[in-house]
Amino acid sequence: MSETGPALTPEPPYYAVIFSSEHTGEHAGEYAAVAELMFRLASEQPGYLGVERAGGDDLNITVSYWRDETSIRAWREHLEHTVARERGRSDWYSSYTLRVARVERVSTFTRPDRP
Amino acid sequence: MSETGPALTPEPPYYAVIFSSEHTGEHAGEYAAVAELMFRLASEQPGYLGVERAGGDDLNITVSYWRDETSIRAWREHLEHTVARERGRSDWYSSYTLRVARVERVSTFTRPDRP
Numbered sequence: 067m068s069e070t071g072p073a074l075t076p077e078p079p080y081y082a083v084i085f086s087s088e089h090t091g092e093h094a095g096e097y098a099a100v101a102e103l104m105f106r107l108a109s110e111q112p113g114y115l116g117v118e119r120a121g122g123d124d125l126n127i128t129v130s131y132w133r134d135e136t137s138i139r140a141w142r143e144h145l146e147h148t149v150a151r152e153r154g155r156s157d158w159y160s161s162y163t164l165r166v167a168r169v170e171r172v173s174t175f176t177r178p179d180r181p
Numbered sequence: 182m183s184e185t186g187p188a189l190t191p192e193p194p195y196y197a198v199i200f201s202s203e204h205t206g207e208h209a210g211e212y213a214a215v216a217e218l219m220f221r222l223a224s225e226q227p228g229y230l231g232v233e234r235a236g237g238d239d240l241n242i243t244v245s246y247w248r249d250e251t252s253i254r255a256w257r258e259h260l261e262h263t264v265a266r267e268r269g270r271s272d273w274y275s276s277y278t279l280r281v282a283r284v285e286r287v288s289t290f291t292r293p294d295r296p
Contacts, residue, residue, distance in 0.1 A: 071201075071203055071239065071240060071276060072201040072202070072203070072240070072276060072277065072278035073201070073278070078280075082197070082199060082280065082282050084197060084199065084244055084284075086186075086187040086188070086233045086235075086244070087187070088186050088187070090292070118201045118240060118242055119237075119240065119242075120201075120235035120236055120237045120239075120240050120241055120242040121235055121237055122234075122235045122236050122237070124186065124235075125186060125187070125233060125234065125235050126235055127233055127234075127235040127242045127244065129199055129201070129242065129244075155290055155292070159290060159292060160291075160292045161186060161187060161289070161290060161291045161292060162187065162289065162290045163187035163188070163287060163288075163289045163290075164287065164288045164289070165193075165197065165284045165286070165287045166284070166285055166286050166287075167197050167282035167283055167284040167285060168282055168283045168285060169199075169280045169281070169282040170281055170282060170283060171280070171281050172278065172279065172280045172281075173278075173279045174276070174277065174278045174279070175270055175274060175276060175277045175278075176275075176276045177205070177270070177274060177275045177276060
């Protein structure tokens with residue numbers, strides 16, 4: 067799994083969870099530590115396929131990829147994840163939108179080496 | 182349309198185009214100018230619902246939302262967009278993955294004001 071480039075995922079169909087969030091900026095150190103723990107835990111769940119993360123001053127986007135809806139639901143009900151989400155709503159996020167989407171087709175590009 | 186927070190989209194189903202890219206860093210000023218033009222042009226297309234953008238040192242993620250596959254296809258075939266994509270592959274992107282996904286369900290959170 068690469069956490070710095072586009073995720074390497076299998077042939078579609080599979081599922082994407084698009085999580086777009088604005089942060090309060092409060093408890094930022096604690097948020098960062100819990101976020102890293104959640105990324106590690108997620109990556110150990112059945113059906114996890116990969117993650118992509120990008121953050122700016124305004125908006126953070128995390129897209130996680132999953133084999134099917136069952137694996138998404140199991141991760142949503144994971145105890146530590148549930149506790150972390152509650153903290154997110156009370157302290158870390160000023161707003162978020164979470165979308166569950168079925169990936170239907172994919173195209174990729176890798177720049178060829180040039181002489 | 183907000184370009185700084187989660188996009189305000191209608192009830193699903195609709196479509197998401199998840200574009201995750203790594204940049205060469207070459208021609209960065211020109212890239213930024215063309216990207217802004219493309220965001221403006223996209224927002225004027227039939228079926229466009231909104232966009233979310235986040236960028237970091239490693240990975241940029243842009244998610245654009247569309248009413249249906251027809252509107253995605255029309256934007257893909259738009260002349261100026263096609264020209265810009267060619268420039269992207271020759272100069273701006275070291276790699277990218279583009280995923281077309283059908284959004285099936287959404288949940289949102291807005292932090293209540295606290296006293």
